[in-house]
Amino acid sequence: MKIVLTGSLGNISKPLTEILVKAGHQITLISTDPNKRNEIQAMGAQPAIGSIQDPSFLTETFMGADIVYCMNPLDFSLRDLDAWDRNIDHYITAIRRAGIKRIILLTGWIAHLLDSIQPEKKFESLKDLSVTFMRPGPFYSNFYHLSDMIRQQGMIFSNYGGDDMVAFVSPEDIAAAIAEEMNSPAIAGLKAKYVASEELTCNQAAQIIGNAIGIPDLQWSVVPSGQAKQRFEAMGVSPEVAELLVEMQENMHNGKAQKDYYLNRPVLGKRKLRDFAKDYAAWYHQK
Numbered sequence: 001m002k003i004v005l006t007g008s009l010g011n012i013s014k015p016l017t018e019i020l021v022k023a024g025h026q027i028t029l030i031s032t033d034p035n036k037r038n039e040i041q042a043m044g045a046q047p048a049i050g051s052i053q054d055p056s057f058l059t060e061t062f063m064g065a066d067i068v069y070c071m072n073p074l075d076f077s078l079r080d081l082d083a084w085d086r087n088i089d090h091y092i093t094a095i096r097r098a099g100i101k102r103i104i105l106l107t108g109w110i111a112h113l114l115d116s117i118q119p120e121k122k123f124e125s126l127k128d129l130s131v132t133f134m135r136p137g138p139f140y141s142n143f144y145h146l147s148d149m150i151r152q153q154g155m156i157f158s159n160y161g162g163d164d165m166v167a168f169v170s171p172e173d174i175a176a177a178i179a180e181e182m183n184s185p186a187i188a189g190l191k192a193k194y195v196a197s198e199e200l201t202c203n204q205a206a207q208i209i210g211n212a213i214g215i216p217d218l219q220w221s222v223v224p225s226g227q228a229k230q231r232f233e234a235m236g237v238s239p240e241v242a243e244l245l246v247e248m249q250e251n252m253h254n255g256k257a258q259k260d261y262y263l264n265r266p267v268l269g270k271r272k273l274r275d276f277a278k279d280y281a282a283w284y285h286q287k
Contacts, residue, residue: 137167173269
């Protein structure tokens with residue numbers, strides 16, 4: 001199959017490219033960085049250098065593809081969410097213009113619960129096509145962003161935590177799940193597929209990370225949403241984006257995220273948090 005991927009050589013798209021090329025598919029990988037061209041070619045994929053904010057570029061790149069994989073990573077440096085939200089509109093415009101019949105969109109396990117942005121809802125206009133929403137839980141790699149908090153505060157805190165159950169996930173397992181979905185029959189309509197590597201409470205996750213880095217009593221405490229929002233803003237995140245992050249975390253604390261997840265529970269991936277924690281500990285102590 002001819003497949004177009006977004007995400008450049010990121011934590012998901014790179015292993016996904018490797019899986020799909022090995023399986024014999026013709027892969028085009030979109031990147032904004034021309035310096036990635038040679039590495040993409042060395043992997044056996046065709047580079048397409050341009051921006052997902054350019055619907056004309058997207059349309060041209062999508063032409064003739066059997067499947068398009070779309071992702072829209074949240075940039076914490078954004079001053080507002082309008083530009084981020086418009087990327088979804090650009091995808092939909094290009095998909096229609098290029099005549100794409102099958103789309104896989106990376107969202108998240110709380111994407112359908114949000115009020116401030118609704119990435120999945122916009123794709124309802126494509127319900128005559130085959131659209132799969134991939135809903136991974138929080139990435140293991142999020143712990144990298146928590147390292148300064150752990151060093152300075154000796155703990156993790158957010159407006160979710162404690163005994164809240166979280167479906168943590170490895171990017172490699174997300175890539176494998178996307179590849180599996182691409183190899184399944186295409187059926188017109190919208191569907192969601194959750195992705196998770198390990199189900200743990202936040203306290204259990206903190207203990208695994210803490211043991212790996214030499215802080216065996218590491219705690220993950222729940223704080224009020226207002227306090228969490230202040231922390232995000234102190235990190236340089238705009239008030240609007242900080243509000244979105246708080247909304248995401250509230251849905252993990254109030255049980256709404258877990259409700260639909262339990263009704264559509266996936267087969268768990270191979271890479272467990274203890275596996276990641278070994279790599280994280282090496283990075284943490286070298287930083």
